[in-house]
Amino acid sequence: MKMRIEIDATLEEEEVIIKCRQLNKKVSDIQQALSNISDCENKIVLERDGKEYFIQIEDILFFETQDKKVFVHTEEEVYYSKNKLYELEKILPYIFIRVSKSTILNIRKVYSISWNIPSSSVVEFLHTPKKVFVSRTYYKVLKERLANREEFGGD
Numbered sequence: 526m527k528m529r530i531e532i533d534a535t536l537e538e539e540e541v542i543i544k545c546r547q548l549n550k551k552v553s554d555i556q557q558a559l560s561n562i563s564d565c566e567n568k569i570v571l572e573r574d575g576k577e578y579f580i581q582i583e584d585i586l587f588f589e590t591q592d593k594k595v596f597v598h599t600e601e602e603v604y605y606s607k608n609k610l611y612e613l614e615k616i617l618p619y620i621f622i623r624v625s626k627s628t629i630l631n632i633r634k635v636y637s638i639s640w641n642i643p644s645s646s647v648v649e650f651l652h653t654p655k656k657v658f659v660s661r662t663y664y665k666v667l668k669e670r671l672a673n674r675e676e677f678g679g680d
Contacts, residue, residue: 526551558615571597571604578604583620586650587630587657588613600653622670624648625660632670640668 541559545552568579586598588610595606595613606613614623623629625645636651638659645658646667659667 569597569606571606573602573604580604582618583631583633585631586634586653586655587628588621589629589657590627598655600650600655622663622667624663624667625658628657630657635671638667638671640664 543552543555567582569582569585571578571580580597580599584599586600588606589596589598590610595608595610597604597606608616610623610627610629614621614629617629620632621629622632630648634650635648637649639647639649641647643661645660646664648657648659650656
């Protein structure tokens, strides 16, 4: 499959065109993934205390699993998601990255990292005592993504 990006400064909004010989499962999956990303860019539906909340996606620090539940952390609150981590990983925008089997974090919210190659590294966030651990398996990918923050609108 070929992929190509064309930059056109005259466009008012982004446009994605999929060219294919026929509509098949692979093309439909790509279309669905792009649609999910587009829908997910602004808000995500989460739960807490029997209520649904519509939370800005950029306000989320990280998603983590504990006791078969997915907890969603903002600076001050904790919500629940009905989605599994692997489902979230497919629909979340590029600013989110898996950093362990049980955690996906928002790159834009990373304040500091205590790099520790032999064991887990620790990520901290601004204005909150919350922390997440980065497993050795995901260390290199996180480090590369952080080094290229400007590619996805990071600081």
